[in-house]
Amino acid sequence: xxxxFRAWGRIVLARLDGWFNSLYTWxxxxxxxxxxxxxxxxxxxxxxxxxLLLFYRIGSPYExxxxxxxxxxxxxxxxxxxxxxxxxAIVATVVHAARMFVQGRxxxxxxLAWMSGVVLLGVFFxxxxxxxxxVWDVHGQVLATEGARIMxxxxxxxGPIRRTFVGEEALPQAxxxxxxxxxxxxxxGIALVLWIHVSxxxxxxxxxxxxxxxxxxxxxxxxxxxxxxxxxxxxxxxRLPTEVPFDIAYGFWLPFTQQMGPGWVWLAVIAxxxxxxxxxxxxxxxxxxxxxxxxxxxxxxxxxxxCYHDCPYEAIxxxxxxxxxxxxxxxxxxxxxxxxxxxxxxxAPMGVGPPERTGRxxxxxxxxxxxxxxxxxxxxxxIGCFHGAAGEGIREVxxxxxxxxxxxxxLHTSVIEYFIxxxxxxxxxxxxxxxxxxxxxxxxxxxxRVYNQREAELKDRVDRxxxxxxxxxEAELSVLEREVASFRSQMSALDRALSEQNIEIDVACVVPExxxxxxxxx
Amino acid sequence: MSAARVFGAGLAIAMTFAVAWLSRAPTxxxxxxxxLIRLSWRVDGVTVEACETLSEEELAKRPIHMRNPQACIGTxxxxxxxxxxxxxxxxxxxxxxxxxRGDRPIYVFRDIPVIPGRSxxxxxxxxxxxxxxxxxSAVSRLTWEGEIELAPDDVALLTMDDHGAFVLRxxxxxxxx
Numbered sequence: 001x002x003x004x005f006r007a008w009g010r011i012v013l014a015r016l017d018g019w020f021n022s023l024y025t026w027x028x029x030x031x032x033x034x035x036x037x038x039x040x041x042x043x044x045x046x047x048x049x050x051x052l053l054l055f056y057r058i059g060s061p062y063e064x065x066x067x068x069x070x071x072x073x074x075x076x077x078x079x080x081x082x083x084x085x086x087x088x089a090i091v092a093t094v095v096h097a098a099r100m101f102v103q104g105r106x107x108x109x110x111x112l113a114w115m116s117g118v119v120l121l122g123v124f125f126x127x128x129x130x131x132x133x134x135v136w137d138v139h140g141q142v143l144a145t146e147g148a149r150i151m152x153x154x155x156x157x158x159g160p161i162r163r164t165f166v167g168e169e170a171l172p173q174a175x176x177x178x179x180x181x182x183x184x185x186x187x188x189g190i191a192l193v194l195w196i197h198v199s200x201x202x203x204x205x206x207x208x209x210x211x212x213x214x215x216x217x218x219x220x221x222x223x224x225x226x227x228x229x230x231x232x233x234x235x236x237x238x239r240l241p242t243e244v245p246f247d248i249a250y251g252f253w254l255p256f257t258q259q260m261g262p263g264w265v266w267l268a269v270i271a272x273x274x275x276x277x278x279x280x281x282x283x284x285x286x287x288x289x290x291x292x293x294x295x296x297x298x299x300x301x302x303x304x305x306x307c308y309h310d311c312p313y314e315a316i317x318x319x320x321x322x323x324x325x326x327x328x329x330x331x332x333x334x335x336x337x338x339x340x341x342x343x344x345x346x347x348a349p350m351g352v353g354p355p356e357r358t359g360r361x362x363x364x365x366x367x368x369x370x371x372x373x374x375x376x377x378x379x380x381x382x383i384g385c386f387h388g389a390a391g392e393g394i395r396e397v398x399x400x401x402x403x404x405x406x407x408x409x410x411l412h413t414s415v416i417e418y419f420i421x422x423x424x425x426x427x428x429x430x431x432x433x434x435x436x437x438x439x440x441x442x443x444x445x446x447x448x449r450v451y452n453q454r455e456a457e458l459k460d461r462v463d464r465x466x467x468x469x470x471x472x473x474e475a476e477l478s479v480l481e482r483e484v485a486s487f488r489s490q491m492s493a494l495d496r497a498l499s500e501q502n503i504e505i506d507v508a509c510v511v512p513e514x515x516x517x518x519x520x521x522x
Numbered sequence: 523m524s525a526a527r528v529f530g531a532g533l534a535i536a537m538t539f540a541v542a543w544l545s546r547a548p549t550x551x552x553x554x555x556x557x558l559i560r561l562s563w564r565v566d567g568v569t570v571e572a573c574e575t576l577s578e579e580e581l582a583k584r585p586i587h588m589r590n591p592q593a594c595i596g597t598x599x600x601x602x603x604x605x606x607x608x609x610x611x612x613x614x615x616x617x618x619x620x621x622x623r624g625d626r627p628i629y630v631f632r633d634i635p636v637i638p639g640r641s642x643x644x645x646x647x648x649x650x651x652x653x654x655x656x657x658x659s660a661v662s663r664l665t666w667e668g669e670i671e672l673a674p675d676d677v678a679l680l681t682m683d684d685h686g687a688f689v690l691r692x693x694x695x696x697x698x699x
Contacts, residue, residue, distance in 0.1 A: 023527075
């Protein structure tokens with residue numbers, strides 16, 4: 001059932017992605033940047049929080065927040081921004097988690113990121129809880145008393161915590177001091193867990209693109225000005241709170257828990273957290289279906305370090321050779337490798353990659369594809385990544401045959417060269433948008449190899465006019481069809497492509513005793 | 523500017539307002555207009571000692587400095603809590619001492635929703651001790667009775683002062699004792 005739910009979610013997400021791309025372009029599609037938006041929110045919360053801290057008084061919490069709110073020139077909108085952005089942080093976190101879940105990016109080496117993400121969400125909730133209690137209005141009162149009721153179910157306290165909130169006398173300053181201390185300390189914990197969250201990623205991008213970040217900041221500032229947060233009635237422990245301005249993002253659980261005994265609440269919390277933490281185990285495919293990690297063939301490895309630099313997950317190390325040759329050899333750590341195959345595209349001598357997806361395997365495949373498809377000088381071939389518009393199951397788009405590859409980042413440039421030298425009219429590489437690359441940097445490295453001479457580069461002799469890289473998300477088939485039509489029109493202005501026979505692909509740094517020709521059966 | 527861009531800008535503003543609305547959705551937590559009687563206090567409790575007279579043989583097995591003929595184990599007695607409102611029993615419970623070994627003070631905390639109005643509240647808090655056990659009645663039996671008037675959503679708190687006497691606190695004028 002969980003897999004069916006995931007498949008359904010993926011369809012919904014793909015449609016939403018396509019729709020948002022049409023409105024905001026893939027560069028600024030907020031769904032693609034959900035994780036970075038959370039960090040952006042965190043930064044805004046830090047700055048606005050520092051300002052609010054200047055005016056907050058633990059001796060008169062409600063009154064001091066009231067004074068802040070009365071500052072029409074500053075505190076009023078900064079408090080509103082702080083609160084609205086804290087809700088945005090939760091929304092973006094949930095979107096990010098849902099995205100990772102439906103895309104199946106939760107298990108194996110990614111399990112650490114998933115589980116630390118669950119912890120991050122919990123810490124965010126805790127931070128929000130202390131923030132609302134700080135104000136000590138009726139909403140803070142409800143959160144505090146309900147939290148105390150639930151905590152009292154734990155057999156670790158000498159007396160009921162609820163007695164703190166009986167209304168016998170004013171709450172002591174120490175309570176608000178501890179609360180403030182927690183509200184300031186928890187963000188340090190958030191930063192620490194965030195560090196763990198991204199610890200397995202190379203070249204992490206934490207902040208969203210500046211236009212997106214400033215648009216988000218500007219919009220929420222605008223809303224904070226035109227729709228400011230007012231002051232709810234002051235907490236009064238001798239009155240039951242009735243109409244409470246209630247934050248759904250942080251207090252959605254209140255209407256449920258108020259109907260439940262604290263023991264049941266704990267059971268529900270434990271069940272929810274355990275389910276979330278079990279996702280990596282539940283989503284992990286069976287061993288025979290799980291994609292195998294990359295491996296390095298030491299015979300072909302020249303120790304150039306390119307795979308080590310290109311791996312988006314820092315799964316490749318360079319270790320000293322033990323086969324009598326000088327220098328270093330690549331070593332793939334299978335515990336970190338997600339089998340993205342980007343190393344296949346980074347290795348000029350085709351000596352690394354997941355089994356059956358190395359550059360050598362691709363050359364064998366492309367030869368077979370050409371023989372079967374019998375493409376000519378007027379034809380366009382689309383090299384489509386699994387997760388883009390020419391993804392799994394798509395065989396042809398607007399009359400152009402589709403040759404599929406798990407990720408365009410794993411595409412060896414020799415495959416492009418082979419197609420063009422074999423006489424195909426044009427090669428269109430249909431990738432998912434860079435910010436949605438399931439392997440983080442696939443299309444980035446492909447472009448570098450094609451246009452900027454990054455190692456394992458596309459040779460200068462290949463006519464770039466017969467090549468186009470297109471970004472089209474899963475639901476953007478129409479975008480791809482338009483691009484094919486446009487590319488075909490561009491091709492018509494060129495001379496008919498000539499087909500070479502017995503194509504020899506030069507491979508740099510090949511060890512003398514083995515030629516690529518032998519390996520791929522050329 | 524294309525229609526898609528205008529729509530996109532409008533959607534972004536709408537989504538921002540939607541997120542802001544999450545922060546301020548008015549919700550009625552009480553709803554049914556009940557009032558609340560809150561019973562909350564702490565007592566050290568009444569220690570009940572169960573003593574056993576040791577025989578000569580048992581004493582002989584012990585080191586000289588531990589040959590007390592009486593071996594006593596003290597436990598804190600549970601309390602029976604009974605509260606009535608207008609003659610109707612609203613609480614009847616046994617309150618046990620805190621801690622796994624039952625040797626910690628006794629904490630009482632009860633929130634009892636009641637129908638608002640004027641009524642007589644009567645509370646009895648009495649140690650449950652074996653018959654014949656001598657205990658100080660000033661700490662083993664505590665009672666309070668008085669008239670209270672509660673408006674909807676009011677909380678009446680019955681607690682104890684520093685001298686161990688019951689005291690009632692209400693949001694409005696204090697009820698007569």
